[in-house]
Amino acid sequence: MKRELDRRSFLRMAGASLGFGALYQFAGSALGNSRALAQLAGEMGRENGEAPAPFSFVQLSDTHVGFNGPPDPLGTKAFERAVQVINKLPHKPELIIFSGDLTHDSEKPDERAARMKQFKQIASTLGVQNLRYVPGEHDAAIDEGALYREYFGNTSYSFDFRGVHFVALDNVSRGKPEVGAERIAWLQNDLARFPKTAPIVVFTHRPLFDLKPEWEWFTSDGDKVMNVLAPYENVTVLYGHIHRDDVHEIGHAKHYAARSLIFAFPDPGQVPDKKPIAFDAAQPFKNLGIRVVDQNRASAPAINDIELTVNEYSGTVGIQQLLKSGVA
Amino acid sequence: MNINTNRASIFLGSLALSVVIAGNSAPAASAQEPQVIDITAKRFAFSPSEVHLKAGQPVTLHLVSQDVKHGFFSRPLGLDETIPAGQSIDVKVTPPSPGKYSIICDNFCGSGHGNMKMTFVVE
Numbered sequence: 001m002k003r004e005l006d007r008r009s010f011l012r013m014a015g016a017s018l019g020f021g022a023l024y025q026f027a028g029s030a031l032g033n034s035r036a037l038a039q040l041a042g043e044m045g046r047e048n049g050e051a052p053a054p055f056s057f058v059q060l061s062d063t064h065v066g067f068n069g070p071p072d073p074l075g076t077k078a079f080e081r082a083v084q085v086i087n088k089l090p091h092k093p094e095l096i097i098f099s100g101d102l103t104h105d106s107e108k109p110d111e112r113a114a115r116m117k118q119f120k121q122i123a124s125t126l127g128v129q130n131l132r133y134v135p136g137e138h139d140a141a142i143d144e145g146a147l148y149r150e151y152f153g154n155t156s157y158s159f160d161f162r163g164v165h166f167v168a169l170d171n172v173s174r175g176k177p178e179v180g181a182e183r184i185a186w187l188q189n190d191l192a193r194f195p196k197t198a199p200i201v202v203f204t205h206r207p208l209f210d211l212k213p214e215w216e217w218f219t220s221d222g223d224k225v226m227n228v229l230a231p232y233e234n235v236t237v238l239y240g241h242i243h244r245d246d247v248h249e250i251g252h253a254k255h256y257a258a259r260s261l262i263f264a265f266p267d268p269g270q271v272p273d274k275k276p277i278a279f280d281a282a283q284p285f286k287n288l289g290i291r292v293v294d295q296n297r298a299s300a301p302a303i304n305d306i307e308l309t310v311n312e313y314s315g316t317v318g319i320q321q322l323l324k325s326g327v328a
Numbered sequence: 329m330n331i332n333t334n335r336a337s338i339f340l341g342s343l344a345l346s347v348v349i350a351g352n353s354a355p356a357a358s359a360q361e362p363q364v365i366d367i368t369a370k371r372f373a374f375s376p377s378e379v380h381l382k383a384g385q386p387v388t389l390h391l392v393s394q395d396v397k398h399g400f401f402s403r404p405l406g407l408d409e410t411i412p413a414g415q416s417i418d419v420k421v422t423p424p425s426p427g428k429y430s431i432i433c434d435n436f437c438g439s440g441h442g443n444m445k446m447t448f449v450v451e
Contacts, residue, residue, distance in 0.1 A: 105439050141436030175435045176399055176410070213403040214430040216442065220401075220408060274443060 055162040057095035058086055058128075059203070061240030062260030064138065065122070066115035067104035071263035071276035078261040078288050079122055087127045095161055096128050099240035099258060100136025100172065100205030102152075109147065116151040130161070136205040136241060137172040145173035156183050158190050165194060169204040171219045177206050178220045188228045196231050203238045207257065209250055212268040217242050229253055243276075244287070259288055362386040362420065369398040369411055369433065372440030378447045381423045392416040398444075399435035405448070410435060423450040 063079040072078070086093065103115040116139075123131055133152045140148040145155045155170035167187065171179045179187075191200070202208075208222035219225070229235050235253040243260040244267070263276045264287030280286050365387055368375045381387060391400055393411040400409040400419070409419050423429070433444035 105436075107438065137436040137441075138439075142438070172436070175397065176401075177434055210403065213401070214432060214445075216432055216434055218403075220434075 055095070056091065056093045057097065057161075058093045059097050059099060059238050059256075059258050060261060061099040061258040062101040062136065062243055062262055063098070063119065063122075064101050064104040064260070064262040065119040066106060066111070067262055071279055073279060074284060076118070076122060078285055081285070082261055083122060083125050087125075093128055095130040095132065096126060097166070097168075097203050097238065098123075098131070098133045099203050099238055100134050101138045101240060101260075102133060102136065103139055104262075105138040105142060112147055113151075116147065120151065132159070132166070132168060132203075134168040134203055134205060135170060135172055137177075140170070140173040141175050144175070145170070148173070156186065164199045164201055165191075167191075167200065167202045169202055169225070171204050171206050171208070171222070176220065177216060177218060179225055180221070184221065184224050184228060187225065191228065191232065194232070197233050199234045199236075200229070200232050201236045201238060202229065205239060206241045207239055207246075207248075207255060208237055209248065209255065211242065211246065211248070215242075215265075215268055215274045217268070226250060226253060261288055264288065362388045364388045364390055364418075366390045366392065367400075367446070368392050368394055369400070369444075370394040371396060371437050372433075372444040374431070374433070374444065374446035376446070378449060380449045380451060383423050383426050383450050386420060386422040389419045389421060390416060391419060396437050397435050398433045398437055400431060401434040402429050402431045402448075405429055405431070407431065408434075423448065426450050 060079075060082060063076070065076055065079065068075060086096070102119045103112065106112045106115065135145060135148045135152070135155050139145075139152075140155060148155060154168075155173050156168055158165065158167045160166070167190065169179060169187065170183065171177060174180055194200070202225075204219075206219045206222075207217055208219050208225050210222075211217040230251055230253075233252050237253055237255040238258065239255065240258050240260065242257050243263065243265040244257065245259055246255075246257040248255040263279070265274065266277055268274070277287055363385070365379055367379070367389055369391065370393070389400075391409065391411045393413055393415060395413065397413045398411045400407055400411060405421055405423065407419065407421060409417060411417055427450055429448040429450065431446050431448060433441060437444065
């Protein structure tokens with residue numbers, strides 16, 4: 001099939017003024033009535049029983065429930081605020097994915113469990129039924145994912161949603177930043193039934209390429225994962241871990257990092273050391289924001305990274321209000 | 329820490345000669361044997377935090393974990409090692425060219441893991 005349908009044709013992110021995280025919209029309308037769409041719809045319909053259809057979903061990342069430190073004295077307030085904003089979206093997303101570090105690590109198993117419970121309690125207030133998770137190293141590295149599985153299920157899995165194939169790929173629970181040969185073989189087998197034009201979204205925690213290895217922003221066998229994905233023409237990789245937005249295109253795949261909901265890291269090209277950006281009481285959610293990709297243009301997608309500002313909570317008075325209130 | 333006979337003799341020899349590699353207290357090696365450098369990993373730091381090496385000169389790194397499992401990773405140096413909890417491993421490396429190389433623990437070892445690193449200064 002001629003490559004009439006590329007990732008730009010099906011990936012759309014919207015919601016600039018709507019909230020935290022990243023809101024993605026798969027827009028069937030962007031595909032129009034092209035022959036490519038019809039062919040893909042037929043193929044996906046046969047493979048999945050469901051053809052691609054317009055829908056939107058949100059990516060949230062690095063909530064680090066349980067973290068308490070100078071880079072973010074507000075704890076879970078950003079996460080709670082994100083829930084509130086998502087619940088007010090005029091067009092509700094149908095799916096929310098969390099790309100790891102749901103909780104912050106603790107030496108005490110009971111405390112880890114308490115943090116996972118607290119995460120689930122906050123996530124349960126989302127007015128969206130379909131919540132999917134993948135672990136970060138803080139959730140799963142210390143015990144190879146044992147406790148995580150008790151609360152969230154398998155660390156790697158796949159599912160089909162509105163004609164898009166989603167893959168949750170664990171690259172943390174082996175302790176080191178790696179996926180492992182067994183999971184890569186599973187991925188290859190999982191994808192084998194799909195046509196090369198199938199829309200595929202991989203969500204994982206660490207970047208699957210060498211973004212900044214000295215800061216542990218890499219996956220050692222990420223190249224092997226991407227080799228498995230290379231034949232597929234419409235691959236989007238969504239990840240977290242780096243606490244800042246980033247867009248990277250490698251071959252057919254585009255890699256998007258989401259901002260965190262706890263604190264931000266600086267641009268590694270601008271600073272020598274990996275230290276969180278200092279908390280700014282005048283802008284409590286500074287650097288915690290969203291990325292918008294506007295697919296309405298005929299050319300390459302317009303990507304807008306928008307820093308969230310919460311005016312009503314700015315300044316010293318605002319911080320006190322934020323700390324007093326149960327939900328931001 | 330288990331020190332084999334060969335390295336022990338190198339160590340004693342280096343004491344007698346008071347030969348010290350620039351910027352580092354690691355013992356000197358004989359012409360035949362690579363220099364051995366002892367590096368300790370303990371949450372959340374390596375000791376020493378900086379080691380000076382010479383480009384093109386092979387060395388043996390004796391890596392010791394004093395607590396949990398740690399990683400020892402540097403992409404440009406081709407290092408991707410795992411130090412088992414409470415154990416030691418020996419790794420040979422030849423620094424290719426002068427410069428500063430950052431080595432990180434890439435095996436998650438706790439909340440301070442993210443900044444566990446050391447530097448090889450290659451001259």
